[in-house]
Amino acid sequence: EDKVVQSPLSLVVHEGDTVTLNCSYEVTNFRSLLWYKQEKKAPTFLFMLTSSGIEKKSGRLSSILDKKELFSILNITATQTGDSAVYLCAVTPNTNAGKSTFGDGTTLTVKP
Amino acid sequence: KAGVTQTPRYLIKTRGQQVTLSCSPISGHRSVSWYQQTPGQGLQFLFEYFSETQRNKGNFPGRFSGRQFSNSRSEMNVSTLELGDSALYLCATSQETSTDTQYFGPGTRLTVL
Numbered sequence: 746e747d748k749v750v751q752s753p754l755s756l757v758v759h760e761g762d763t764v765t766l767n768c769s770y771e772v773t774n775f776r777s778l779l780w781y782k783q784e785k786k787a788p789t790f791l792f793m794l795t796s797s798g799i800e801k802k803s804g805r806l807s808s809i810l811d812k813k814e815l816f817s818i819l820n821i822t823a824t825q826t827g828d829s830a831v832y833l834c835a836v837t838p839n840t841n842a843g844k845s846t847f848g849d850g851t852t853l854t855v856k857p
Numbered sequence: 858k859a860g861v862t863q864t865p866r867y868l869i870k871t872r873g874q875q876v877t878l879s880c881s882p883i884s885g886h887r888s889v890s891w892y893q894q895t896p897g898q899g900l901q902f903l904f905e906y907f908s909e910t911q912r913n914k915g916n917f918p919g920r921f922s923g924r925q926f927s928n929s930r931s932e933m934n935v936s937t938l939e940l941g942d943s944a945l946y947l948c949a950t951s952q953e954t955s956t957d958t959q960y961f962g963p964g965t966r967l968t969v970l
Contacts, residue, residue, distance in 0.1 A: 779958065787947055787961040788900075833900065844890070844913045845959065847900040 747772040751834050751848035759856050762824050766851045768834030769816040776839035778817050780808055783831045783850070791819070791832075824855045859883065861950050861962035869968045875936040878965045880948035882929050886960075888912075888953060889931040891923060894945040894964075906931050907953075935967075943969045 748771045758764055770778065777795045781788035792801045794810035794817060801808050805824075810817045821828055831850040838844075862881045870876050882889055891903040902915040906925035923933040929950075935942055945966050949959035 781961075787964045790958055790960060793958050844902045844905060844915065846902070847892075849899045 747836060747838065747846040749834055749836055749846050749848035751832075751851050753851060754849065755852040755854070757854045757856065758824055760825055762855075763820065763822045764824060764853060766819040766821075766832050766834075766853070767816060768819070768848055770834075770836045770846075770848075771815065772836045772838055772846065774839040775812065776837050778810055779835045779837070779845070780817070780819050781833040781835065783833055784829075788833055821853075824853075826855050826857055829853060829855045861886075861948060861960055863946075863948055863962035863965050865965060866963060867966045867968075869970060870938050871970050872938055872940060874938050875934065876938060876967060878933045878935075878946055878948075878967075880931045880933070880950070880962055882931070882948075882950035883960055886950035886952055887929050888951045889925060889929065890949045890951075890959060891931070891933050892947045892949065893917070894947060895943075900947070903933070938969045940969050943967060 750769050752767045777793050779793050780791040782791055792808045797810055797812040805822045808819045831852050833847055833850045835845045835847045864879045888907045890905040892900050894900045903917055904911055904923055905913045909925045920936045925931045945964045947961050947964045949961045951959045
């Protein structure tokens with residue numbers, strides 16, 4: 746059975762700090778790993794990673810995938826209070842009938 | 858492009874009743890997946906529909922069912938509601954398969970009393 750483990754489960758930092766969120770996975774026939782941000786509503790898409798070693802970047806957020814060691818990290822630099830959210834990691838297998846498996850999420854709280 | 862829409866946004870039902878939730882995908886998206894999210898269990902996959910066919914199913918009892926129409930809109934039905942069915946029900950749509958990037962709707966918050 747496919748499995749996604751995120752760590753830490755929760756994190757409290759102050760504005761301006763840099764955080765690193767981890768996602769490790771086990772999946773049969775890996776296709777992609779996705780990161781989502783969820784505030785008090787539905788998840789919003791952040792990144793999709795399919796290749797090892799290629800960093801995806803969007804503003805202060807960046808993510809990279811290591812397909813050999815089966816993990817991904819999500820970095821947030823110069824954190825702001827608006828970054829407070831649950832960050833979800835999901836993996837999808839390489840089959841048309843595949844389903845995404847989600848981790849439990851990391852709850853990030855950024856204090857002013 | 859309009860995003861994924863879900864109706865209703867909030868619902869309160871009592872045990873034993875049944876409920877139908879609706880999801881309209883982004884235009885051009887043909888795959889619709891349904892998820893249940895609860896504080897204790899996180900985000901759990903219910904089922905995925907593509908071209909009016911259920912293509913994959915999670916580990917939920919038969920009280921949970923769904924269907925998809927020719928315009929890709931999908932409905933999810935829960936019969937004989939239980940207190941534990943209280944959750945946020947999210948649908949996510951993608952172009953071809955659930956392995957493409959999924960875009961989530963705002964969810965339907967179901968409370969079972």
